[in-house]
Amino acid sequence: MASKNDMRIPKKTIEQCKEKLLLEKENILNTLKTNGRPPDTDERSGDFGDQNNRAMNEHQWMLFQNRLRKQLLEVESALSRIESNNFGVCEETENPIETPRLLAIPWTRLSIEGARLRESSLK
Numbered sequence: 001m002a003s004k005n006d007m008r009i010p011k012k013t014i015e016q017c018k019e020k021l022l023l024e025k026e027n028i029l030n031t032l033k034t035n036g037r038p039p040d041t042d043e044r045s046g047d048f049g050d051q052n053n054r055a056m057n058e059h060q061w062m063l064f065q066n067r068l069r070k071q072l073l074e075v076e077s078a079l080s081r082i083e084s085n086n087f088g089v090c091e092e093t094e095n096p097i098e099t100p101r102l103l104a105i106p107w108t109r110l111s112i113e114g115a116r117l118r119e120s121s122l123k
Contacts, residue, residue, distance in 0.1 A: 008096040009088035017106035018082050021075050024107070028072045038062065071107075078107040090114035 038061045046054075081087040088097045092114030101108060110118060 009102070010099070013099050013102060014082060014087055017087070017102050018079065020103075020106045021079050021082075025072065025075045025079070028068050028075065032065070032068055032072075035061070035065070074107040077109075092117045 038058045078087065088102055089095070090097050090111035090113070091109045093111055095111060095113070097108060097111045097114075101112060
């Protein structure tokens with residue numbers, strides 16, 4: 001028996017998305033590896049302005065690292081959905097996510113309509 005996903009999302013689209021997801025995962029991991037340490041963490045001298053600048057730089061670095069980790073989780077989740085044949089189904093509407101949207105943002109969990117519904121429910 002075919003899964004829901006087999007009837008909804010073309011196999012070619014899934015393969016294209018998987019390639020994009022694997023490339024995105026590799027890029028994120030390389031970025032995390034390259035930027036593995038916060039800037040100027042060993043140096044705590046200088047005046048108040050220097051210390052403030054270091055604190056702000058470290059905060060921005062931490063935000064950037066956090067965004068990368070969240071993105072990595074989304075990418076890995078999408079890859080998992082591909083493996084479990086649940087890829088490309090909107091979490092809100094349970095309808096297929098539009099192919100152009102999947103190709104542009106392969107880790108998306110929502111169709112355009114699903115995104116609108118979720119956004120309106122948060123207001």
